[in-house]
C-alpha cells in the first residue's frame with residue numbers, strides 16, 4: 001500500500017469542519033479523534049458529528065477512539081460509515097470480538113497502544129486487525145512533542161507483522177512533522193497521522209505532500 005497520510009482534524013477549525021476536510025482532499029484519510037473525557041483528559045466529539053463528517057469528507061474517515069467501553073460504542077462508528085475504526089487495547093474488554101464486529105460492519109479494525117503498553121501481548125491478535133496504532137505521544141492532545149522512546153516498539157510491531165506474513169498497517173500518531181516522520185518511517189510505520197503539522201501549516205495540502213515525500217524516501 002505504501003505511505004499513507006491521515007491528517008488529524010483535532011487541529012482544524014471545529015466551526016468549519018467541512019471546509020477543513022476539503023483542505024486535505026489529497027490525503028489518504030481524515031483522522032477523527034473521539035475523546036470522552038475519561039479515557040483521556042480531553043473531550044472532543046462523538047457519533048452524531050462523525051456521522052456527518054463521513055457524509056462530507058472527500059477521503060475515508062479514520063476514527064481514533066480514545067474512550068472507555070469501546071466494546072459498547074465502537075461498532076456504531078463502523079455502522080456510520082467510518083472506513084477505519086481504531087480502539088485502544090487498554091480499554092477494550094474483548095478486543096478480538098470487537099475487531100470482528102467492526103469488520104463485519106464493513107470497517108477496517110485498528111488496535112491502538114499507548115506509549116507504555118507493550119506490543120508483545122497483542123502479537124497473536126494481529127490476524128484479527130487491519131492496523132496497529134503505536135501512539136508516539138500520550139493520547140489526549142495535539143501539538144505534543146514526538147516520543148522517540150516509542151520507536152523501538154514501532155520497529156517490533158513491524159517485525160511482528162512481517163514475521164506473521166500479514167498485511168497489517170502500522171500507524172503512528174503524535175508529534176509527526178517534517179522533523180520526525182523520517183524516523184518513524186525508517187522504524188517501519190506506513191500510516192502517519194499529523195494534526196498540527198498539517199493544519200498549522202499555511203498550506204495544508206502542501207504539508208501533506210511534504211510529509212508523504214519525506215516518509216516515502218525514508219521507508
Ligand code: DX5
Nearest residue numbers: 008139140142143175195196
Ligand atoms: C492525540 C491524537 C492525535 C493528535 C495528533 O491524542 O490522537 O491524533 O491530533 O496531533 P499532533 O500531530 O499535533 O501531535
Ligand code: ZN
Nearest residue numbers: 033064173193
Ligand atoms: Zn489520533
